[in-house]
Amino acid sequence: MAGSSKAMTLCSIFYLLGATGHEYAYMQPYLGPPPYRHKTTSPSMDNSPRILEKTSHILEKNNSSEFSIEKAADLVDVDVVAVEIQAVSEDVLEAAEHAQTMSAEEIEAIIHRIVDEYADDPNFPRPVLDAANRYLTDENLRNEPAEFQRVYDELKIEAAMMVINSPYAEVRAVVDNHDDPREPVGTFRAWFIGTIFVAAGALINQFFSIRYPGIGVGTNVAQILAMPVGKLMELLPTTEFVTFGFTWTLNPGPFSPKEHMLITIMANVGFITPYTANIIWVQYLPIYFNQPWALNFGYQILVALSTNLMGYGLAGVSRRWLVYPAKAIWPGNLAAIALNRAFHRQKSSVANGWRISRLRWFSYCFGAMFIYFWFPGFIFQALSYFNWMTWISPTNVSLAAITGSFFGLGLNPLPTFDYNMLYLDPLITPFFTTFNFFLGTLFTLPIIVALWYSNTWNTGYLPINSNLIFDNTGQLYNVGSVVGSNTLFNQTMYESYSPAYLSAANAVVYGAFFALYTATLMHAFLYYRHEIMHGFRSILSRQKTSNMHNDVHVQLMESYKEVPEWQYFLVLVFAIVVGAVGVGVYPTETSPAVVLYGVFLAIFFVVPLGIIASTTNIGIGLNVLAETIGGLWFPGNATAMNYFKSYGFITTDQALNFAGDLKLAHYMHMPPQQTFWAQIWATILSSFVCTAILNFQMTKIPDVCMPDQVNHFTCPGANTFFTASVLWGTLGPKRMFGAGGIYNNLLWCFLIGAVLPIPFYLLRKRVKILEFVYLPVILSGGLVWAPYSMALVWPVVPLGYIFNVFIKRRYLAWWSKYNYVTTTALSAAIAICAIVIFFAVDYKGINLMWSGNLRPIEGCDYAGCARLALPDEGFFGPGPGEFQ
Incomplete structure (x- = not known):
């Protein structure tokens, strides 16, 4: 029943658009694509407003003077089709109008192109790709004439949209598919x-x-x-x-x-x-x-x-x-x-x-x-680095290392209330990117933990999460201790100092x-x-x-x-x-x-x-x-x-x-x-x-x-x-x-x-x-x-x-x-x-010294505590003269 309803919706669209050569009945056995009699034309390059004028023009072609634009939208229920192909109503109507000018061969070619060119495109609408694959490969679909016709009609609108607009909803949302070359630019x-x-x-x-x-x-x-x-x-x-x-x-x-x-x-x-x-x-x-x-x-x-x-x-x-x-x-x-x-x-x-x-x-x-930004930016800075879990026990090294936000790994279900702290822009970045990126961070977290707790490469003597370079005493690496007065590397000085540690x-x-x-x-x-x-x-x-x-x-x-x-x-x-x-x-x-x-x-x-x-x-x-x-x-x-x-x-x-x-x-x-x-x-x-x-x-x-x-x-x-x-x-x-x-x-x-x-x-x-x-x-x-x-x-x-x-x-x-x-x-x-x-x-040196600004920087998270204390000799790893 759902397929029949959608088919009737699409039928209403094409009847409203006055498409000639569409006298076939939707519920009859499928006899192939509609026999379009129009020649293929290039996309319209006019600069008219996108929806009101176009819809009015469509209604005029049908001599439907008693219809208003609102009644037309109610009749065809374009939102149903819009959901199917992930497009807004005005884009659907514009594509439906252009579909009248497209031949069956052109539509078929675009359907093949969808499968051939966009199969591995993560941004391309998956429902459209699935429909194209189903249309071309699903033999059972041909035994259901109404469903087959529904899928074809959806793809027909999508094919028209790919000709006159972008195939991506993200682009269609903000980019106009019309242009006025007379508009001033380099003034x-x-x-x-x-x-x-x-x-x-x-x-x-x-x-x-x-x-x-x-x-x-x-x-x-x-x-x-x-x-x-x-x-x-x-x-x-x-x-x-x-x-x-x-x-x-x-x-x-x-x-x-x-x-x-x-x-x-x-x-x-x-x-x-x-x-x-x-x-x-x-x-x-x-x-x-x-x-x-x-x-x-x-x-x-x-x-x-x-x-x-x-x-x-x-x-x-x-x-x-x-x-x-x-x-x-x-x-x-x-x-x-x-x-x-x-x-x-x-x-x-x-x-x-x-x-x-x-x-x-x-x-x-x-x-x-x-x-709002005055709060995480100045008044209540804990909202930015909301390392609340470390507040339970500020000197607990492991707790700070795993849940902390500064030198910790940030395993925290509620880590920030500051939009500026987000690593990616969640509204711009495609969700497949966001989730794959998160998986990469999630998968590498246990590797870091394993390296730190196993003391691989002496990492246990250092903070778990830092971009600084350290020497064999856990202090910042002093580059002046490995170069001579000519700023060139000095092997003797290096061997008496320390390797560099990460x-x-x-x-x-x-x-x-x-x-x-x-x-x-x-x-x-x-x-x-x-x-x-x-x-x-x-x-x-x-x-x-x-x-x-x-x-x-x-x-x-x-x-x-x-x-x-x-x-x-x-x-x-x-x-x-x-x-x-x-x-x-x-x-x-x-x-x-x-x-x-x-x-x-x-x-x-x-x-x-x-x-x-x-x-x-x-x-x-x-x-x-x-x-x-x-x-x-x-x-x-x-x-x-x-x-x-x-x-x-x-x-x-x-x-x-x-x-x-x-x-x-x-x-x-x-x-x-x-x-x-x-x-x-x-x-x-x-x-x-x-x-x-x-x-x-x-x-x-x-x-x-x-x-x-x-x-x-x-x-x-x-x-x-x-x-x-x-x-x-x-x-x-x-x-x-x-x-x-x-x-x-x-x-x-x-x-x-x-x-x-x-x-x-x-x-x-x-x-x-x-x-x-x-x-x-x-x-x-x-x-x-x-x-x-x-x-x-x-x-x-x-x-x-x-x-x-x-x-x-x-x-x-x-x-x-x-x-x-x-x-x-x-x-x-x-x-x-x-x-x-x-x-x-x-710039004037004004600071608010209260718990909401000081609490996040108290304890091991901000200090970057190491898990292991230095050995008795005062350094870890090979000592002076024991490495090259």
Whole structure:
């Protein structure tokens, strides 16, 4: 009966839509797909409003003047169909209208494509995939004509939706499948606001990057502030000017969504501080390598421009895999688009009975979180690290180690009431990602416990969960005890001091990193080899992508001139040249070839890592791999290792950031040429601003980076970077992971990672649950430890389930309208409130000394107690002269 009811519902839809050639009876024996008489046409490119005008047009075609839109919706009950294919009602109606223009052959081809291309896509709606498989393979289904027709009609609407819209509900929720090429984008107003914001954001982020606690402004702050500034500039005169043949005006009309997004994209790239600033701090400061020549502005700007621009060349080439395909969702972008839509779309629709506009909902959520965040952020800080279980017995080492939130593992059912503490964004991140990530954290927890309680690698003498490096007395490793006056490694000093030791959690993190790198490559080969090969074929055919006509957004972007590969290639060559000059001309004691080594590493990984990031919202950094290879390639040379690490890590990271921004512009249907030049300008401007501020910090701030600096400019990032540079560059990974090294067995993780995806891939069709296993994300869950814990991961799971499973399935219209607006409002409120708290109270040294702020930091959780006391000789492991 349920199948018959659904079939009659779909019958009503197509009768209402006036589809000709549908005279067959639904309850008659199935005689094949409906004999469509219309020719196949391309998707409509009109710019009309999506639902009211289209529905009215549909009703007019049926001469149903007595019907209202509301009566039509009641008659067809589109919500039933919407639930079946996970789409909102307006998208169903639009797809149903387009289905009239599609031939039976076209529909059949798309059904086959669903099974062939989306079988291993974790984001694709499973009910649709199951229906397509059932339609093509279930012989029993053909013996049930009504049920068969119902399945076919659902797939017919889905097929139409894949032609005129995105196959993903997440994208349809915020991305418009229509475009107006006349909408202004790269206006004087957008460039002016973007330039001011980039300069201000780069200044703030660089200046406070060396302060503890630090402060910074994010893109969401720029996106919020750009709106009132843009509206204010609507008051400027509309007089047109001609400069070098270009006509421009101070006020081209209403502040457009595309102008707003161009400013946001400029902030995305411009708010990032140069990674090479860490190298320069380590070189320049007397407490580190004491190389005064590193103050040279020419040297600083060359390496900053090089690392900042290097990623563009790879991002441009990777568009075939990371931007054009519909599968490349980039979930993090959807929140920015949702906020843009909330600001610029004043017309409100009804979503599961809710009529409140997106902008008003954003205001309510923003205001509520801004007020609330004062409690975990300042007044009642125990709400952030709610390690209540350790309060029972603060000095109990095991209790703190297992349940604690600071140096413990965070096994706590109620660990935080602070949204800012969550490791993943539960509303943006797909739930399959959230749960796989949680499984990775859960599976590695008992491994850490076993290492600690068995005292493997002497971990029992150290805190269970710390990212610090220790010596054989349990104290922080003193890198000055292993280097001579020339900052080079001294074997004699090393043998009289101590090997370097890792906590149990930190050792597991390194093992997870090693396994993750090879698992990522193997996973990409097994699951995405066809997409990767399609991308390479498209290079030879000079097409955007081999299946370019499958995505409506690619078709809409055909209206704009694309940025050619050679343009990106020139940027890459420029970045390589200036980097080689900066490293080679100045006395870095480093070969300029280090620039190319890093680029080669990025070329090898950018597509696999990008596919995973664009699908799961999980970014995988190459920092540990770059440190390991750099340390082996340049033994004893910390600066060379630092540059290899910088180019190997930041090139890939920047390339993926820029590719994500290109997808953001792709979703907003912005001219690629304008996006490209806006990114380039913002990056160059930010590099100069940050480098100038870096020089100011080095020369004008007294006692900078000293522990007792009066304004707390103690450079915690530079301290960590210096320690890593000595351990990995001077001391070298060979002494830790090579033959005879303490952690040599962790190298087996490379092999484990390479082999592990194979059985999951081979068994995924036989064991149903394995279809939901995403191994790189599971391994990424093992990277949480040292310094974080499960306390930051577990709370994401129930929130992610509530929003991205329960609400999404039952109240899809509400979810589509409010989900991304909600998370953007909460994040933006936290960012702005944190800035206010910093300047209003933290900067003035105001503290509330009461139990709600002091209780979490009392006891072993905060102190990081070790399980075992030092032996009588005062050290553990081999003593001085007993190791090499």
